[in-house]
Amino acid sequence: MKKGDKIMASIVLGMLIVSSLGVFLYRYVQPKDRLIAEVVQEDVVIQTMDLGLVEKMQTMSIVNDKENKNVIQVEPGKIRFVDADCPDQVCVHAGWLTKPGDVAVCLPHKIYIRVLGEKEDVDSTAY
């Protein structure tokens, strides 16, 4: 093996290591760091946010055309319905959503929030 071959082999090897490391990091590390939340009203996504980028607590009120109100709150890494003027309060009882696959639904107002992604351990939950 000539010196040039050795250099070439090292470069190729280096590139292989870097690229496979990159793929490894992308697949196993990066997806877990991102928590994307969606607010869906009447089957339309009205807001998408990266909960990982939230720095301080924020609230937003969503009022539909029938004057029904839901208040959504976000904090770093989590989102919830903090208030609603619906009769059953199921959405508020759902509490904080913190993991992929978490969802809270306000049925009377046809609005829900969810964290994108699949649940890690279960396919669904009976309640």
Place this chain on the structure above:
Amino acid sequence: MQSVNKISLIAIIVIAFMSITVGCKEPKQAITYRQLYLMGTVIQIKVLDTPSPSIDLAIEEAATRLQEIEDKMSINKDTSEMAVVSQQAGKDKVKVSEDTFFVLQQAVQYGEETQGSFDPTIAPIVKLWGIGTTHAKLPKQEEIEFLLPVVDYKDIWLNPATLEVKLPKKNQAIDLGAIAKGYAADEVKKIFEKHAIQSAFIDIGGNILTIGTKPDGSKWKMGVQNPLEPREEHVGIVSIQDQTLVTSGNYERYFEEDGVRYHHIFDPRTGYPVDNELMSTTIISDMSMDADALSTSVYVMGLTKGKAFIESIEGVEAIFITKDQKIHMTSGAEKIFIITNKEYVNEKR
């Protein structure tokens, strides 16, 4: 020569590593997903297969069927068959569809099998309390006592020859809420089987029915809600295939007055929300209608009687969660349920 060996050795390692991280990247799970708002709840349908016109057709057919069941059986629609039967209570018989008649027959049968722990004529009491509505309130004792005499499934008069139903007493009414969702899930299953769907699940407001296994042949992993935590937090996982999982609990619909929680599962004998050692009951069975009716029934029966009752039925299992955070299971449930939350203890006895 040695350096060449070294390089090729490293190269082999790197390529092997790459093939682990890149080469065996599992194919992304093909999935067709639909969410519906029907029957007063959220319905989720997941088919684990690549979207196709035939799957779309099956889901469309299922959605139509669910709407049909709601239109016939919902007590909240003035025009439903069930509402008309209740409006005619003490007056006249009403002819209903085969679907409604079948579910009514089943409801009466569950009433008999559970000696009245399951009672679809609880409707006037449900309405009086109004739990889950804006006018939920603690009724006066005399209001409850006034309505209790009309709560009796044995009064339901059914004529199979003519599909006619009659409630003999004034104020009587039927609420199929504790059975209709289960029936609906079974109907969706029939439609999916007709369309040769092999791997799917339907979640009708927390009532789960599975079809087949997951595409890799493994069982579905379904959580059982932690009664003390918000939605989606589970106490453990049930592994099932081709079976259904239904939970009844005191945590889902309720209101609080003077620090007391009043939930939506009523004792047909007292007219008050069931107050026993239980927080939730979960039934695993083949038919979702069975699971739906039985989860309510055994919640009303309480732990000891409920557990003995389920042990006596073949092919049906139950998980009971008590207020002191203990989990009691029927013998068959022990084999398919794993407790994952350490705050809950498996109470064998």
